[in-house]
Amino acid sequence: MNQRRKPANARTRLYVVLAVLGLASSALVVRAVDLQVVRKDFYQEQGDARYLRDLPVPVSRGTIFDRNGEPLAVSTPVESIWANPMEVLEHADRIPELASATGLDEESLKQRLVERSDKEFYYIKRHLNPDDAQAVLKLNIPGISSQREFRRYYPSGEVIGHVLGYTNIDDHGQEGLELAFDDWLAGKPGIKRVIRDRMGHEVENVELVREAQPGRDLTISIDRRIQYLAYRELKAALAEHHAVSGSMVILDVPTGEILAMVNQPSFNPNSRSGADPSHRRNRAVTDVIEPGSTMKAFTISAALETGKWKIHTPVDTTPGTYTLYGHTISDVHNKGLIDVTGVITYSSNVGAAKIAGTMTRDHMWDVYHRFGFGEVSGSGFPGESPGYLPIAKAWGPVEQATMAYGYGLNATPLQIAQAYGALANDGRLRAPTFVKGAQNPEREVVDPTIAANLRAMLETVIVAPGGGGATKARVTNYRVAGKTGTARTAVGGGYQKKYTSLFAGMIPASNPRLVGVVIIREPQGAFYGALVAAPVFGKVMDGAVRLLDVPPDDVQSWYTAAPAPARTMREERQAPDGPVDTTIDDGVPQE
């Protein structure tokens, strides 16, 4: 009986079962759609995140070469050992082994690992020699891996440290050309996508997301040999005169390329620590000094440009002092009646001040400004100082007079070199450059005749008996033109009894190829530019002209490769060893 009632019941059951099955399967379908379609991206991402990794492909930084292709900064690969602290601590018994292999103290290593046990990455030791790193890896300590990095080496060390600057431990430029050309040198690390297993081993390379772009090389304008000469002589001069600091800049006149730039004290860019930060400054570009008497060349340029003054127009400097609104300007020696050339030769402050008095301050400002004073030179060096040239409106008569002999304004050694470069280059100024072949455009700042006149005047400083006394700037077989200078160090609104000795010159005077500026700050004892800075110029240029094969313009013996006249002996110039007038007319340091 019961069974007879079953069919109705069975059908209901069937429907119930079907309904339940239907619901279950549609739930599955819904879930499947949810996973596969609606939230696909999320799960795909989560899945990838568990085994796909984007890894950087390290690239090496470009090499810096000097103008002759000698390497100055080279990156070589090194290995950095890193650890997964948790994993290492699980095998704490191997820590002593690790400590001895890396040369670290066992206790402190362990402590540092414990401190970072919640992290997954910790550098044990960076920048190891690849062979040493291999030795550590061979120990097969769990959780220890190595990573390739690059370390920069500077084979010339402190000789060229200031120009190149340096990089930090992550190989980014921090100073100097390393910083200025960081983008060019650094390149772009590539990115590759790999599949990694749980242990962090690469299982498969999936794709190259971005191709690695290695850093490009850079050829700079510095000549390593001349740089070394300048470094050696400047260092010797600083030691001899117990000076505080010094700089030297050498420019190639036709191109404006910087052939050498050295500073003392220097630092070794290969070691990241230790050096006094002030030693790392490229003083030739970042520090300003008052140009002192070296400025007279531009005052006279301005005077010649007015047409009121010719090279032999007389200037009366008697009695060697000149009082202007209660301010006394004085010369070392009373030279009496001299001419415009004599103002340069004997470096007469009185003469320069009197000549300046006949010019408008706007004209003087304009000429100084054209020679690049008060403006950043455009060399592109990080931290370059523009110097200081007050606007003409701010000049009173006294300021105008003192500016004529280089007080009351300041400039970097590079700016002074650039300005003398314009005189050497027939009045056309070309901003200096640190990159070989990257000439800056030139512009005419003064008439070529005036530039030639100035060069002739500057030559008298070196050769005239009793002239500026810069006989020590002489270079055998070459004619030299130049100007000495001595400035008092300005400190906080006044002048201290500390001096800066300067020399700015060019060689060969008949057709200048090189311009050099030497600055020596706070020499003890003798402080005149002629005695302190000029000899450095002479010694460095003697080597530089030979290295560059600059044809001599003042040789004692010529050999003419011709049938007739076989040999011409040139008349010897006034013997430099004669009774040389030892008076120094450097321009008196003024208050």
Add this chain to the structure above:
Amino acid sequence: MIVRMTVFTILLLATLASAIGVVYARQQSRLTFVELTRLGNERDDLNFEFGRLQLEQATWAENNRIEQIARGKLGMVSPGAVDNIVVKRWTQ
């Protein structure tokens, strides 16, 4: 019927062929990638070696060292003023 079967077979074979082609291309691409990586590493290693050698050369050729050897060991000197003779091309 026969036409439909033929078309179906052709499409089936084409699909199979294309599938195998994909597998093959994928395998090739992996092999090439491995080769590329190997060659890239080799190039880098050679570059690094070159850099190291350059560095070594630059260290040996350091001006200070050359000067000390030239002046000290070999007794070399710079030519003096009288030793300089300038040869000038003869012009009429």
